[in-house]
Amino acid sequence: MSQTFVGMPSFPKNAAIAVQDSQLRFNLRKATRTIRGKRASVVEELPDWAELRQAGKAIKDHTLRNLERYLVQMEAAVSAAGGTVHWAKDAEEANRIVAGLVKATGETEVVKVKSMATQEIGLNEALAVEGVTAYETDLAELIVQLGDDWPSHILVPAIHRNRAEIREIFLAKMADVPADLTDEPKALADAARLHLRERFLRAKVAISGANFMIAETGTLVVLESEGNGRMCLTLPETLISVVGIEKLLPAWRDLEVFLQLLPRSSTGERMNPYTSMWTGAVEGQDFHLVLLDNGRTDVLADEVGRQALRCIRCSACLNVCPVYERAGGHAYGSVYPGPIGAILTPQLRGMDTALDRSLPFASSLCGACYDVCPVAIDIPSVLVDLRAKARHPRTERIGMAAAGWVFNRSVRLARAQRFGGRMRKLIPKRLPGPMSGWTDTRDLPDIPQESFRAWWDRTEGGAR
Amino acid sequence: MRVALFITCVNDTLFPDTGRAVVTLLRRLGVDVEFPQAQTCCGQMHVNTGYPAEGVRLARHFTEVFAEYDAVVTPSGSCTAMIREQYPKLAATARVPAKQTAGLGTAVEEIVPKVYDLSEFLLDVLGVTDVGAYFPHRVTYHPTCHSLRGLHLGDRPTRLLSAVRGLELVALPGAEECCGFGGTFAVKNRDISAAMCADKVGNIMTTGAEVLCAADNSCLMHIGGTLSRQKSGVRVMHLAEILAATEGGAR
The missing domain is CATH 3.40.50 (Rossmann fold)
Known part of the structure; x- marks a missing residue:
């Protein structure tokens, strides 16, 4: 995945700073709660949501079990429709392919449709090295790009910014910005529209991702709200789409399920404003599809973790997550933040850094993410499984082994309880070491003189 | 049996x-x-x-x-x-x-x-809703994540509480949101855990309740420890303790 986040501290350290940022907390609280409420109301109105969710899960699982067959089918269909298919095993290869294709056109500028896959591989940075400038055209991605910032949300990458901040970014970084720009949403959108329109008309090359790929027909599908995507997909002479291999659906009719699941789960709309579909090279446009693995086949090999590949990047889990709401997306050090990021990033990137090792623990396992997931990814179970894979701190291992030893025999537990009961007056109000994490903000409960089992033993269960 | x-x-x-x-x-x-x-x-x-x-x-x-x-x-x-x-x-x-x-x-x-x-x-x-308890206090109930989303207890605990004589049950705003305990999460991610509890405590305080009740003492240890540190004057009680209380009984 992208190298942008290399060297970041662990999640708890990032989060400790984020929770004290009142502007960030305010922005996130307001935005996540708004989307959360919208999602809840449009999901509630569908009587067959549970069935749709099960269908989405089943279609994705079937596709993943037969991924090889459908990928070959997709390749054949795209090729037959005049497109060219490229296979990229990792970020480096994908970036090399895309840079080569852009350079072959002789262009030095590309416009981009919002895409997680290209964020994941750090395509913009790789293109910059090759002398190609990539312009993001999604409004929120534009805000992030102009602000020299990182995306902090899958769907709304500038969720950590409010409109006053966006106005300041535009005034500072947008060359053709009106001097009297206000922070009214309409004024901000108008400024962006004016700025982008010129880019759309000039661009000869566009780069996109896709929400879905239909193996049966070789069709790519992009869902969006702003129409910038359609501009990019239709105007330029060359279109390059970088798509993760897990985005496949077997047949056209499967869209029936996902075109209901995705908008309701992501933006909380019944239907998104723009749905663009194209098959191969359309009206003389040169079309290239780059199929990206970048760790996905390794994820597929893991019996518990593979369900993360069902993800359709809706962000419902981010919007409902109490940890994400308070830490923000940057704390996760990945283009995939929130609960889905906490299970996807360590699987795609491994758990070699302190940050990546800390991600599976960035959850209270409250289960709200699983409840809202439109493809029923049991995120808490994957988190727990990844925790078992992670390397643990030495002091913790010793503590857990000791606790395990005590719990293995009830006589040991009884003895430990008696000891605790005798020592109870000596336990300080503030604990040292890692346990200070408890007493920094909370009082300890009083240790009882007598455990329940000792009471039962002494009184025969209260009979005496 | x-x-x-x-x-x-x-x-x-x-x-x-x-x-x-x-x-x-x-x-x-x-x-x-x-x-x-x-x-x-x-x-x-x-x-x-x-x-x-x-x-x-x-x-x-x-x-x-x-x-x-x-x-x-x-x-x-x-x-x-x-x-x-x-x-x-x-x-x-x-x-x-x-x-x-x-x-x-x-x-x-x-x-x-x-x-x-x-x-x-x-x-x-047992098929019992009224367990014969008496508890003349204003109580709010926190459903706890694993009771709510894991076991799907639904309104069972609040039905039991509603049948307690003298008890005034007040709804807790944002009840379904996690309190931030999460076992070792409370220590490993102390800051987020505390931030989540701050919001939970804020909601509890708006109810004017004298007792916070839940069906899980681990969550109550976390919320109760925070309530106590803040000298909030709200105490925590496990559901069983309220249901066991009778007129002239221990409580």
Whole structure:
């Protein structure tokens, strides 16, 4: 995945700073709660949501079990429709392919449709090295790009910014910005529209991702709200789409399920404003599809973790997550933040850094993410499984082994309880070491003189 | 019907009053509850912190200790959810050698249908809503994540509370949101945990309640520890303790 986040501290350290940022907390609280409420109301109105969710899960699982067959089918269909298919095993290869294709056109500028896959591989940075400038055209991605910032949300990458901040970014970084720009949403959108329109008309090359790929027909599908995507997909002479291999659906009719699941789960709309579909090279446009693995086949090999590949990047889990709401997306050090990021990033990137090792623990396992997931990814179970894979701190291992030893025999537990009961007056109000994490903000409960089992033993269960 | 109490390690060690309340309550309802002394811990802390091997040992111990009973009653939503939801996954985990989990799946399948959270046992097995309790206080109820989304207890606890004489039940805003406990999460991610609890406490304070009730003492230890540190004047009580209270009784 992208190298942008290399060297970041662990999640708890990032989060400790984020929770004290009142502007960030305010922005996130307001935005996540708004989307959360919208999602809840449009999901509630569908009587067959549970069935749709099960269908989405089943279609994705079937596709993943037969991924090889459908990928070959997709390749054949795209090729037959005049497109060219490229296979990229990792970020480096994908970036090399895309840079080569852009350079072959002789262009030095590309416009981009919002895409997680290209964020994941750090395509913009790789293109910059090759002398190609990539312009993001999604409004929120534009805000992030102009602000020299990182995306902090899958769907709304500038969720950590409010409109006053966006106005300041535009005034500072947008060359053709009106001097009297206000922070009214309409004024901000108008400024962006004016700025982008010129880019759309000039661009000869566009780069996109896709929400879905239909193996049966070789069709790519992009869902969006702003129409910038359609501009990019239709105007330029060359279109390059970088798509993760897990985005496949077997047949056209499967869209029936996902075109209901995705908008309701992501933006909380019944239907998104723009749905663009194209098959191969359309009206003389040169079309290239780059199929990206970048760790996905390794994820597929893991019996518990593979369900993360069902993800359709809706962000419902981010919007409902109490940890994400308070830490923000940057704390996760990945283009995939929130609960889905906490299970996807360590699987795609491994758990070699302190940050990546800390991600599976960035959850209270409250289960709200699983409840809202439109493809029923049991995120808490994957988190727990990844925790078992992670390397643990030495002091913790010793503590857990000791606790395990005590719990293995009830006589040991009884003895430990008696000891605790005798020592109870000596336990300080503030604990040292890692346990200070408890007493920094909370009082300890009083240790009882007598455990329940000792009471039962002494009184025969209260009979005496 | 032989009924066993699985007290849980946290209640056994830190909250024996909850255990005594369960015994008092069940006896009052005519249930002769037993306490198998060999019981220890369900393994939730180990499993959820990434130590499945210890979890497997404790799960096996649990299935052995309670095998002979017809029903196992537990005054903890998260421990009940651990057994019901996570034991089957633990028995199939690839993270420990297969010989350690051999036979565990069958033992789990047999024990799981017999394990009840306290309010499930009262309503679904005994068929009682009014347990004859008296508790003249203003109470708000926090459903706790594993009771709500794991066990799907629904309105069972609040139906029981509503039938308590003298009790004024007030709704808790944002009730379904996690309090931030999450076991070792509370220590590993102390700042986020505290931030979540700050919001939970804020919501509790708007209710004007004198008592915060839940069906899980671990969450109550976290919220209660914060309420106490802030000198909020709100106390926490396990559901069992309120249901055990009677006029002229201990409370």
